[in-house]
Amino acid sequence: MTEATDLLALDRQVCFALSIASRGVIGLYRPLLQPLGLTHPQYLAMLALWQHEPLSVKELGELLQLDAGTLSPLLKRLQGLGYIHRERSSADERALRVTLTPEGRRLRGEAEKIPPAIVARLGMSLDELQDLHQALTRVIEATRRAHQPG
Structure with missing residues (x-):
């Protein structure tokens, strides 16, 4: 069997390419986020x-597709950094409401420098990155459908 026809060839696996690309891109963010005191999930x-x-x-968990067990410690750290407040909702005491502090709002101005820096570090055109984003969004939707019962 040649590598071109081997269904188990490592370099033909979508999961491998996604994994390596994900680690690489997140690695580009690390030095940009460090001065802000943020990890990539916090960002x-x-x-x-x-x-x-x-x-x-x-x-917030639904938007980020994170469960409460992962999200709760992340939010505690953001609160410890002084970027967010967590408080019980006045409408529903069971619900925690997350808001930004003035420092968290100020941080946005610094964070606006990150996307252009990532684009520059990747060395890809905006069109290529938009095409990639659209393709990944289709992958996300396909996996979501595949995980739905029935």
Whole structure:
């Protein structure tokens, strides 16, 4: 069997390419996020809050596709950094509401430098990156459908 016809050839696996690409891209973010005191998952949470604040913890988890066990410690760290507040909702005491602090809002200005820096580090055109984003969005939707029962 040649590598071109081997269904188990490592370099033909979508999962392998996605895994390597993901680690590589997140690695590019690390030195840019470090001065802000953020990890990549924390940065994603801040992006969601800058776009949609206020959010319940449940809503934030849905947007980030993270479970409560993963999201809760992440939010505690962001609160410890002084970027967010978590408080019980006045409408529903069971729900935690997440809002940005003034420092969290200020951080957005610094974070606006990150996307152009990533584009520059990747050395890809905006058209290529938009095409990649669209393809990955289709993969995400396909996997979501595949995981649905029935």
